[in-house]
Amino acid sequence: MLKPMLACCKIYISESRNKAALKAIERAAKLCSEARIVNKYEDETYNRVGYTLVSKLRPSSSLDSCPLKDAALAMVATAFKNIDFDTHSGTHPRLGVVDHICFHPLANTSLEQTANVAKSLASDVGKILEVPTYLYGAAHENGRTLDSIRRELGYFSPNIQGNVWAGGLKSQDLPLAPDEGPSQADSSKGVIVIGTTKWVDNYNVPVFSTNISAVRRIAKRVSERGGGLPAVQAMALVHEEGVIEVACNLLDPQLVGGEKVQDEVERLAVEEGMVAVKGYFTDFSRDKIIKMFLEEGN
Template identity: 35%
Template sequence: MASQRSSLRLAACLLNISEARKKDIVERVAKAALCDKQGERKMQATVLNIFSDYDYNRSVLTLAGPVETLGTSVLAACIEAFTLIDMKDHIGIHPCLGAVDLVPFYPLSESVSLEECGRVAHDVAEKLMFDEPDCSLFYFGYADQTLKRTLVQRRKELNWFNRSSSEVKERKPDVGTAVTPRCGLTGH
């Protein structure tokens, strides 16, 4: 049994999306992390929790699975969220920047490092650019491979708490096109 435990290389992603009031959208994003387009279970990941805050109009989906494959599940969930959520229509008291707001990865096993989680987050961001060309991304933590700026630092740099449309358009992403009103800006 000990050898099985040591071979588990698990990580989690706390996927933050800018929707909590439309339960069907939140559920479709969660399902995309687990199933293919036909609804067949295909991923090794699982949804551990969904926390939705109506006033914030924000949900956090806790996804977990093997670090080697978790990125594929998270990527599918992000694509679904970008398809279903339009930031032009978003209303909520929490200052969020994107339809997919944050995509942080964390180790759940001792054999998985923060650096490895950062590489997975970075890889998901790069792949997302091909699947959702209107999205724009910024890096933080271990995904910000050179500088490793914290989320707090990045929020200050991006003037996170000012949600006026002119401010959002002026934000410069690390990757992607100029920030679009539909997708907003996503942190990886």
């Protein structure tokens, strides 16, 4: 008996407070019965929600009828109908109503296969929904990275006073040409970034502080870019009163996992005269997601 080919995509939507919009997005996903949402992570301070959508892939099927792509496209289209980027605000950076989608191979599936799904979705988002779309990772011909796109589009700089991102993009004109869709952005929708990579864990460590500059120093020293832990990306984000999080992408969890990041943030926090508390993952592990999907399907 052939083992099932499984893949997932993580869909990050710039909204967590509009419950009616989220319910509509979730209903749209359910219209494709072969794909299932196995995790939903909401953060009201960040005003952001992350969905983990999983489906089997068909080895010889056309991408025109791929359940994972179809469900993702339905969720994206519904998000654009129900959320106005111009009225959005939160303490997490974002580039659009649907900020980011990343495909990951899970079981018996290759990176190339998930890249093909990502590229097909990006084409539909660009042509059908008419939203500027950027590709990264294995979905991009040169393997462009997610953070490089974000830096060129100003993702990491709060766009109003303080540490808050609010409203749509400052200009319809984009400093980086999209891979799909129009060359200008509708401020009510923004842009979307779609890619595919090996599995990534997201791990956030709260630090008791109001000194964003100091916690940014910690985040930089934790990240590979700042000479810290390999395969770790990190940024400092105001989360709640008196708490700033070091939000980390663990690009190779087998090499550097949450425990190593936790230890390093705690050590650096002490050097800054601060206290870091136990962090948390925003999703289940890859193995847990596979198990949950297969068990729920029985």
